[in-house]
Amino acid sequence: MEISARNNLKGKVKEIVLGAVNAEIVIELPGGSEITSIITKSSADRLGIEVGKEVYAIVKASNVIVATD
Amino acid sequence: MEISARNNLKGKVKEIVLGAVNAEIVIELPGGSEITSIITKSSADRLGIEVGKEVYAIVKASNVIVATD
Amino acid sequence: MEISARNNLKGKVKEIVLGAVNAEIVIELPGGSEITSIITKSSADRLGIEVGKEVYAIVKASNVIVATD
Amino acid sequence: MEISARNNLKGKVKEIVLGAVNAEIVIELPGGSEITSIITKSSADRLGIEVGKEVYAIVKASNVIVATD
Amino acid sequence: MEISARNNLKGKVKEIVLGAVNAEIVIELPGGSEITSIITKSSADRLGIEVGKEVYAIVKASNVIVATD
Amino acid sequence: MEISARNNLKGKVKEIVLGAVNAEIVIELPGGSEITSIITKSSADRLGIEVGKEVYAIVKASNVIVATD
Numbered sequence: 001m002e003i004s005a006r007n008n009l010k011g012k013v014k015e016i017v018l019g020a021v022n023a024e025i026v027i028e029l030p031g032g033s034e035i036t037s038i039i040t041k042s043s044a045d046r047l048g049i050e051v052g053k054e055v056y057a058i059v060k061a062s063n064v065i066v067a068t069d
Numbered sequence: 070m071e072i073s074a075r076n077n078l079k080g081k082v083k084e085i086v087l088g089a090v091n092a093e094i095v096i097e098l099p100g101g102s103e104i105t106s107i108i109t110k111s112s113a114d115r116l117g118i119e120v121g122k123e124v125y126a127i128v129k130a131s132n133v134i135v136a137t138d
Numbered sequence: 139m140e141i142s143a144r145n146n147l148k149g150k151v152k153e154i155v156l157g158a159v160n161a162e163i164v165i166e167l168p169g170g171s172e173i174t175s176i177i178t179k180s181s182a183d184r185l186g187i188e189v190g191k192e193v194y195a196i197v198k199a200s201n202v203i204v205a206t207d
Numbered sequence: 208m209e210i211s212a213r214n215n216l217k218g219k220v221k222e223i224v225l226g227a228v229n230a231e232i233v234i235e236l237p238g239g240s241e242i243t244s245i246i247t248k249s250s251a252d253r254l255g256i257e258v259g260k261e262v263y264a265i266v267k268a269s270n271v272i273v274a275t276d
Numbered sequence: 277m278e279i280s281a282r283n284n285l286k287g288k289v290k291e292i293v294l295g296a297v298n299a300e301i302v303i304e305l306p307g308g309s310e311i312t313s314i315i316t317k318s319s320a321d322r323l324g325i326e327v328g329k330e331v332y333a334i335v336k337a338s339n340v341i342v343a344t345d
Numbered sequence: 346m347e348i349s350a351r352n353n354l355k356g357k358v359k360e361i362v363l364g365a366v367n368a369e370i371v372i373e374l375p376g377g378s379e380i381t382s383i384i385t386k387s388s389a390d391r392l393g394i395e396v397g398k399e400v401y402a403i404v405k406a407s408n409v410i411v412a413t414d
Contacts, residue, residue, distance in 0.1 A: 001139040003196065004181040004273040006105040019366035021226035025135055031100020036075040037133035043142040047137045058134040058141065062269045062407045064106035065127040066094055066349040068116045070346040072403065073342040073388040088159035090295035112349040127348065130385070131200045131338045135142040144243040157297035163273055169238020174213040175271035185275045196272040200338045202244035203265040204232055204280040206254045208277040210334065211319040211411040228364035247337070250280040265279065269407045282381040301411055307376020312351040313409035323413045334410040340382035341403040342370055344392045
């Protein structure tokens with residue numbers, strides 16, 4: 001599947017925090033940056049998310065805010 | 070200013086593509102990953118965005134989709 | 139590619155409206171409902187979007203508002 | 208009330224999954240496609256959401272990603 | 277129409293900036309705060325948006341970031 | 346920190362509702378309008394959110410829907 005979203009960052013699952021319904025997935029990118037996603041636990045199960053797994057973090061460019069110091 | 074968003078990725082502006090109203094800002098993260106943001110040109114001007122500038126890409130964790138191969 | 143987003147609706151491209159930077163893609167679902175997406179023209183080109191093509195409309199469940207009459 | 212969002216899909220509530228704070232509302236569209244929304248339980252109560260009720264799924268076009276096989 | 281979104285702020289249109297495809301709508305809230313929306317020009321036309329008109333700014337609570345000084 | 350998001354509304358925390366993982370933060374704006382944000386409890390802790398505290402509600406203009414009566 002090819003997607004229109006501009007941001008499709010490859011990384012590795014570093015940590016999973018499970019809530020009642022949702023799961024926080026912390027993804028480590030190649031240079032050490034981390035990106036966190038909140039998805040439902042059922043989606044995490046369906047995708048077989050586990051620590052160390054290679055995944056992609058997908059974000060529409062219109063959902064990215066830019067900030068400066 | 071401190072923000073609630075979990076994702077606050079430091080990087081450098083690599084490329085700026087100007088449209089009529091919007092600007093695409095391509096940000097390079099430390100390990101070479103890139104994250105693209107679409108903001109208004111007036112916001113880009115106000116922040117003084119230019120190639121090479123250090124910026125942050127801010128994304129709410131609920132706007133990040135996870136994908137697997 | 140498998141994705142975490144709960145909404146992954148299969149349909150056919152019914153109409154494409156091109157702006158300067160963005161493209162509006164109108165997707166017709168099986169029962170006649172339509173869902174419109176705004177993506178960049180470069181993404182539309184990369185995906186080879188054209189009228190009649192089978193595509194998926196992907197939306198995070200947290201971005202769907204519910205309304206009643 | 209009239210809204211600016213391009214996507215305003217009429218359907219019927221097919222399933223409701225209640226969490227601690229949030230509710231997942233699965234909406235069936237005319238041709239059998241399903242669209243899921245996550246809203247707070249208090250919003251679901253306020254709207255009187257129940258299985259079989261006619262509702263609308265509202266999504267901004269800028270929050271719809273397009274994918275191809 | 278009743279909607280699930282928690283934020284439904286009543287205000288008056290203070291300014292409209294037209295682009296090629298989109299329109300920026302600046303809405304003034306009772307106490308002088310302003311909230312800006314970007315919608316398509318066709319949506320703005322359909323809703324009859326004009327300066328001085330009473331409108332609502334609708335935002336899902338999950339799209340609001342909190343910041344502190 | 347300066348941010349690209351057009352909406353950066355100053356207000357005071359009026360109410361905090363804690364869930365298992367998330368917190369609902371109700372912010373009162375100068376004229377009495379309220380805007381609600383859902384963030385993680387860990388973010389609320391990190392920012393020291395408490396009733397009466399001055400905060401900012403940040404929203405990308407592309408996430409604001411406009412409605413009329």
